[in-house]
Amino acid sequence: MKNFIIVVIIKIMHIVLKIFGKNGGNLLGKLAYEWNPNIFKYFKIECPIVAVTATNGKTMTNNAIGHIFKTAGKKVISNVEGNNMETGILSTLLKNCTLTGKLNADFLVFEVDEGYVPVVFKDLKLDTLVILDFFRDQLDRNGEVETLILKINDFLKTYNGNLVLNNDDPNVARLGKANPENTNIKYFSVEKYDFATEKIKEAGEGKYCPFCNTELKYEYYQYSHIGKFVCPNCDFGNNKITTLATDIDLKNRSFKVDDITYNIRFNSIYNIYNFTACVCVASIYNIESETIKNALSTFVLNNGRLEEVEINGTPTVINLAKNPTGANVSLRILNEDDEEKELLFVLNDNIADGFDVSWIWDINFDKLNNVSRIITSGKRAYDIAIRIKTSGYPASKIEPYLSLSDAVNSFYSNNIKKYVIANYTSLQPTRKEIFKHK
Amino acid sequence: MKELKILYLYPDLLELYGDYGNIQVLKYRLEKRGFKAIIDKYCINDDAPDFNSYDLVFAGGGADNEQSILSKDLIKYKDDIKKAVQSGVFFLLICGAYQLFGKYYKGVEGNIVNGLAVFDYYTEAIEDRKKRCIGNIVISANLNGKETKVIGFENHGGQTFDINTSFGKVLYGNGNKFGDSQEGFMTENVIATYLHGPLLSKNPEVADYIIKYCLDRKYNENLILEKLDDTFETLCRNQLLEIFKDSQ
Numbered sequence: 001m002k003n004f005i006i007v008v009i010i011k012i013m014h015i016v017l018k019i020f021g022k023n024g025g026n027l028l029g030k031l032a033y034e035w036n037p038n039i040f041k042y043f044k045i046e047c048p049i050v051a052v053t054a055t056n057g058k059t060m061t062n063n064a065i066g067h068i069f070k071t072a073g074k075k076v077i078s079n080v081e082g083n084n085m086e087t088g089i090l091s092t093l094l095k096n097c098t099l100t101g102k103l104n105a106d107f108l109v110f111e112v113d114e115g116y117v118p119v120v121f122k123d124l125k126l127d128t129l130v131i132l133d134f135f136r137d138q139l140d141r142n143g144e145v146e147t148l149i150l151k152i153n154d155f156l157k158t159y160n161g162n163l164v165l166n167n168d169d170p171n172v173a174r175l176g177k178a179n180p181e182n183t184n185i186k187y188f189s190v191e192k193y194d195f196a197t198e199k200i201k202e203a204g205e206g207k208y209c210p211f212c213n214t215e216l217k218y219e220y221y222q223y224s225h226i227g228k229f230v231c232p233n234c235d236f237g238n239n240k241i242t243t244l245a246t247d248i249d250l251k252n253r254s255f256k257v258d259d260i261t262y263n264i265r266f267n268s269i270y271n272i273y274n275f276t277a278c279v280c281v282a283s284i285y286n287i288e289s290e291t292i293k294n295a296l297s298t299f300v301l302n303n304g305r306l307e308e309v310e311i312n313g314t315p316t317v318i319n320l321a322k323n324p325t326g327a328n329v330s331l332r333i334l335n336e337d338d339e340e341k342e343l344l345f346v347l348n349d350n351i352a353d354g355f356d357v358s359w360i361w362d363i364n365f366d367k368l369n370n371v372s373r374i375i376t377s378g379k380r381a382y383d384i385a386i387r388i389k390t391s392g393y394p395a396s397k398i399e400p401y402l403s404l405s406d407a408v409n410s411f412y413s414n415n416i417k418k419y420v421i422a423n424y425t426s427l428q429p430t431r432k433e434i435f436k437h438k
Numbered sequence: 439m440k441e442l443k444i445l446y447l448y449p450d451l452l453e454l455y456g457d458y459g460n461i462q463v464l465k466y467r468l469e470k471r472g473f474k475a476i477i478d479k480y481c482i483n484d485d486a487p488d489f490n491s492y493d494l495v496f497a498g499g500g501a502d503n504e505q506s507i508l509s510k511d512l513i514k515y516k517d518d519i520k521k522a523v524q525s526g527v528f529f530l531l532i533c534g535a536y537q538l539f540g541k542y543y544k545g546v547e548g549n550i551v552n553g554l555a556v557f558d559y560y561t562e563a564i565e566d567r568k569k570r571c572i573g574n575i576v577i578s579a580n581l582n583g584k585e586t587k588v589i590g591f592e593n594h595g596g597q598t599f600d601i602n603t604s605f606g607k608v609l610y611g612n613g614n615k616f617g618d619s620q621e622g623f624m625t626e627n628v629i630a631t632y633l634h635g636p637l638l639s640k641n642p643e644v645a646d647y648i649i650k651y652c653l654d655r656k657y658n659e660n661l662i663l664e665k666l667d668d669t670f671e672t673l674c675r676n677q678l679l680e681i682f683k684d685s686q
């Protein structure tokens with residue numbers, strides 16, 4: 001089918017969907033891709049494309065970069081809802097292009113699933129690629145993290161655009177060597193924060209140097225395997241840092257880059273990494289630091305990514321955890337907070353979550369700080385209850401409920417501070433249930 | 439205080455499916471009863487462990503790449519391990535470790551990874567890389583004369599042959615091969631199985647079988663283990679068995 005005709009049909013469908021109040025998600029892109037998998041070539045894009053990929057932090061960082069550009073007065077097109085496979089990105093392009101395939105914007109900003117970077121950018125010219133981290137996801141427990149990294153490495157061999165890499169993740173920093181010709185590589189890093197440890201505290205990936213197999217030496221771990229490392233044999237990791245975050249102050253929610261203080265609305269080390277990447281990207285496009293400051297100080301994501309809400313006067317922090325690292329990030333914030341609190345953990349095992357729930361054993365529940373009660377729910381409420389009990393937390397303070405509404409009712413029977421961790425398919429149902437108590 | 443010495447093999451390499459949870463469950467169930475759990479870890483390049491001085495040896499599953507690295511290391515201890523098995527040290531081997539204790543593992547390209555040949559079974563990878571036995575699994579195992587339902591999660595491409603004494607009969611899921619009737623390998627002091635979950639987290643009876651065996655052997659007695667509060671485990675088992683029954 002001719003691309004023009006495809007675009008016309010999709011446009012009509014988009015209007016129809018809108019009339020019925022539907023967004024369509026990946027649907028439009030899926031159809032167009034089926035009709036012509038080369039349709040990406042049809043688009044006429046003159047502005048820079050910025051893409052973010054990672055295991056964790058894609059949605060957060062993608063939205064924050066878009067927010068910075070918008071604050072700078074730029075017109076941004078972005079897949080803000082997180083449809084991040086090739087069909088999702090295609091949907092975003094189709095909804096926003098003219099009939100001739102033109103996109104009128106100053107920036108296209110996309111989050112892209114780790115597995116789809118080579119597919120999406122085969123025919124779209126990428127200006128900046130940001131890579132945040134690689135963790136083991138519950139879905140690829142066959143050792144596929146390595147396969148994924150190698151795929152991206154292959155793609156990068158012929159890529160000459162800006163490459164923004166987290167120098168504190170060995171699995172990301174190694175990608176800086178994929179194309180020795182590329183002179184546009186920018187490494188970012190974050191200085192040691194108060195709760196960094198000398199020994200790894202949570203399950204992590206990069207233990208050995210990918211170039212010479214020597215065990216990597218860590219000066220400190222910030223969280224999981226993210227930290228300051230170097231290969232004692234071949235010096236891998238010792239890169240020139242373009243953007244370095246210093247003076248990490250999670251209590252007052254701020255950090256500095258080049259002596260400029262950025263105030264943020266989050267209190268997690270994980271977000272400092274995401275925002276340091278944003279500062280790096282913004283500086284590539286000469287966005288003034290005043291603008292970045294304003295943008296970051298107002299940026300929030302109200303979709304269960306470290307979302308802070310008051311429910312009937314009870315402060316509540318809700319976070320998505322698709323993998324051990326996501327859950328460990330939440331528990332870090334919880335443990336860094338000395339106030340009394342209660343935890344709700346919701347665990348499903350639907351297709352999108354992965355049927356195997358054994359990843360919860362990679363979550364570090366040791367020595368929870370001032371947690372007076374834990375409620376578990378979801379289809380695997382009992383599995384997570386057993387997991388927490390075995391870590392040494394008193395069984396008498398754990399209440400499992402298969403019914404989410406029973407769980408949330410019991411959770412809000414008092415006004416002690418709340419922390420909520422929910423996995424992928426349980427996140428939105430959990431939010432919905434919680435907001436009923438608002 | 440009575441104590442059990444546990445050797446945990448290759449914690450840094452065989453750690454793909456949360457199998458470490460098995461050690462945590464054993465420790466939990468020992469300590470709740472006032473016993474002590476001493477856990478030693480062995481990694482590549484560490485000093486040779488004295489297998490015979492342990493009550494229990496544990497190893498889990500890892501990625502294929504890691505497994506071939508450590509098989510070269512483990513094979514150094516082949517004779518020591520055989521002796522330990524013969525003298526009655528308990529071995530709990532999950533997934534990759536299960537395979538390594540057999541004669542060999544034959545990869546997709548026909549390459550042979552030699553096993554320890556402590557036991558006579560062998561494993562062959564299925565040709566289609568994408569085909570794996572993946573999913574929840576329930577088997578019926580005989581623990582000291584009692585038929586016990588054991589629940590876990592299997593995720594393996596390897597098909598294991600020549601098992602004469604299995605861990606249990608498959609009630610739901612695949613087992614040693616696609617659509618097999620038998621799962622794992624078992625003798626009095628060995629449980630070798632594909633079951634993750636981790637295995638012991640949902641099967642307190644298996645955990646207690648191992649604990650009782652090890653204590654009885656070490657202290658030469660016939661112990662009746664104190665009952666623990668297994669409310670969550672019972673709820674979990676009943677819920678899952680109900681789901682699997684419906685989808686059978």
Ligand SMILES: [Zn+2]
Pocket residue numbers: 209210211212213214231232233234235236
């Ligand atoms: Zn090296």
